[in-house]
Amino acid sequence: MPTPYGFEVEGHCETCKKKSQGFFCDLPLPVSRDLDILRHSATYPAGAVLFLEKQDPHGVFILCGGKVKLSISSSEGKTLILRLAEPGEILGLAAVFTGRPYEATAETMHPSQVAFIRRSDFLRLMEKHKEIYQAATRQLSRLYRGACEQLRTIGLSGSAPEKVARLLLEMSSGRAPACTGVSITMPLTHEEIASCIGSTRETVTRTLSDFKAKRLVAFRGSTLTIENREALEDIGGM
Amino acid sequence: MPTPYGFEVEGHCETCKKKSQGFFCDLPLPVSRDLDILRHSATYPAGAVLFLEKQDPHGVFILCGGKVKLSISSSEGKTLILRLAEPGEILGLAAVFTGRPYEATAETMHPSQVAFIRRSDFLRLMEKHKEIYQAATRQLSRLYRGACEQLRTIGLSGSAPEKVARLLLEMSSGRAPACTGVSITMPLTHEEIASCIGSTRETVTRTLSDFKAKRLVAFRGSTLTIENREALEDIGGM
DNA sequence: TTTTCAATGTGATGGCCATCACTCTTCCTT
DNA sequence: AAGGAAGAGTGATGGCCATCACATTGAAAA
Numbered sequence: 001m002p003t004p005y006g007f008e009v010e011g012h013c014e015t016c017k018k019k020s021q022g023f024f025c026d027l028p029l030p031v032s033r034d035l036d037i038l039r040h041s042a043t044y045p046a047g048a049v050l051f052l053e054k055q056d057p058h059g060v061f062i063l064c065g066g067k068v069k070l071s072i073s074s075s076e077g078k079t080l081i082l083r084l085a086e087p088g089e090i091l092g093l094a095a096v097f098t099g100r101p102y103e104a105t106a107e108t109m110h111p112s113q114v115a116f117i118r119r120s121d122f123l124r125l126m127e128k129h130k131e132i133y134q135a136a137t138r139q140l141s142r143l144y145r146g147a148c149e150q151l152r153t154i155g156l157s158g159s160a161p162e163k164v165a166r167l168l169l170e171m172s173s174g175r176a177p178a179c180t181g182v183s184i185t186m187p188l189t190h191e192e193i194a195s196c197i198g199s200t201r202e203t204v205t206r207t208l209s210d211f212k213a214k215r216l217v218a219f220r221g222s223t224l225t226i227e228n229r230e231a232l233e234d235i236g237g238m
Numbered sequence: 239m240p241t242p243y244g245f246e247v248e249g250h251c252e253t254c255k256k257k258s259q260g261f262f263c264d265l266p267l268p269v270s271r272d273l274d275i276l277r278h279s280a281t282y283p284a285g286a287v288l289f290l291e292k293q294d295p296h297g298v299f300i301l302c303g304g305k306v307k308l309s310i311s312s313s314e315g316k317t318l319i320l321r322l323a324e325p326g327e328i329l330g331l332a333a334v335f336t337g338r339p340y341e342a343t344a345e346t347m348h349p350s351q352v353a354f355i356r357r358s359d360f361l362r363l364m365e366k367h368k369e370i371y372q373a374a375t376r377q378l379s380r381l382y383r384g385a386c387e388q389l390r391t392i393g394l395s396g397s398a399p400e401k402v403a404r405l406l407l408e409m410s411s412g413r414a415p416a417c418t419g420v421s422i423t424m425p426l427t428h429e430e431i432a433s434c435i436g437s438t439r440e441t442v443t444r445t446l447s448d449f450k451a452k453r454l455v456a457f458r459g460s461t462l463t464i465e466n467r468e469a470l471e472d473i474g475g476m
Numbered sequence: 477t478t479t480t481c482a483a484t485g486t487g488a489t490g491g492c493c494a495t496c497a498c499t500c501t502t503c504c505t506t
Numbered sequence: 507a508a509g510g511a512a513g514a515g516t517g518a519t520g521g522c523c524a525t526c527a528c529a530t531t532g533a534a535a536a
Binding site: 072073074075076078079080082093094097098100103104130133134136137138140141142143144145147148149150151152154155156157158198237238 | 338376389390
């Protein structure tokens with residue numbers, strides 16, 4: 001099944017197309033032909049590790065379908081989740097480009113389709129096609145902005161409620177409309193939320209209970225609804 | 239004074255040249271000619287603000303000489319220093335490329351020479367010269383890696399000593415040799431160190447005193463010498 | 477069904493460090 | 507030399523939340 005992305009995608013094409021701003025999609029034909037030759041596609045089960053933090057960068061992974069968790073961890077075993085990658089993203093870009101080790105660990109959260117391109121092949125491809133530079137710059141810019149946002153959340157907010165509120169608002173953004181009443185499907189456990197904001201599971205549980213008691217949010221299964229965006233923004237210092 | 243960077247630099251050329259890996263230097267002649275036409279050079283005094291967080295990105299600033307502090311701040315007035323830019327760096331790159339507001343505030347620490355290029359001009363220039371894409375990707379990759387490191391320091395380390403140790407080690411890295419005995423000229427006040435690691439001035443003062451008492455570091459004026467790198471790495475969890 | 481394990485809820489405790497309130501030093505200015 | 511301001515050192519205090527410990531729910535396997 002040929003697609004506008006330059007490689008075959010089973011199942012999640014629609015998602016990829018919808019989120020294509022800034023992603024690795026819609027490449028001109030000559031570029032996608034070259035990509036097709038070099039890529040190695042595979043389907044990974046949930047929980048598979050694509051690459052490990054501090055490993056030498058053998059290449060980039062293009063996420064075609066599924067969801068991948070990117071995280072860093074300390075020597076004491078604590079973990080910080082950087083972001084969840086969506087279909088269309090290139091993983092390992094900064095590492096491959098600088099030649100330094102992967103800066104994070106990539107692990108599939110669901111069964112995922114992934115295309116791999118060897119470092120040397122990818123670098124040669126970049127030299128050949130300006131469009132790839134363009135896509136890479138776009139993605140890296142977004143990554144950097146995201147990291148800054150996370151630094152703001154973790155580094156500048158004193159209290160745990162502040163961090164949780166910011167995370168919820170961030171997760172709900174990008175969805176229309178950005179106002180009270182938005183619902184999001186929470187893909188993270190309390191434990192994982194904690195490791196997005198540098199806190200602990202217990203604190204997240206307590207904070208969310210508190211938010212619920214104050215009618216700021218509501219839960220229906222794994223669906224979270226923001227019932228009072230104003231108040232949340234207030235708590236988040238925004 | 240013509241230079242290999244495509245624009246005139248007074249005073250800090252050597253620095254720039256030494257740190258040129260990944261920077262905006264050594265461009266081919268046609269590129270630097272085009273840059274020369276579009277750039278607006280200026281010298282700013284210490285403490286000047288090049289751009290503000292959340293401002294619309296009018297363009298990029300190329301730091302030719304001096305030093306610039308990049309920081310983000312919260313609504314309550316707390317500040318987090320992201321990094322200190324050295325000559326050769328392009329400031330505002332991610333913002334200009336994505337079209338979203340500047341992600342940080344840029345403020346000169348010393349009198350600095352800065353070249354400005356309007357957003358539209360810069361984007362057109364990128365389209366024309368692949369070398370600029372290349373330089374941009376390199377710089378963005380480094381920025382992203384740096385942000386990840388800072389996230390690791392701030393988000394994964396529980397204690398203040400851990401954060402301070404990591405910061406000192408990071409500041410001393412990049413200098414030869416990376417072992418016990420390295421001296422660095424500390425360009426930051428305790429207050430600024432605190433806002434690099436999301437802590438407070440008092441805590442930094444106390445922690446550094448403690449390190450000094452334990453013979454991990456020594457001070458001579460504004461020069462800091464690492465006397466026991468092993469122990470520092472141990473505290474930093476590295 | 478029963479089993480089982482992950483996820484969640486909740487109390488108790490204590491330590492780290494942010495905060496406040498000073499003093500002291502060191503320059504730079506006048 | 508006196509004045510002032512920025513930086514640095516230091517004690518006291520209290521609150522937030524990490525940590526430990528255990529109960530409870532829920533949802534997949536067996």
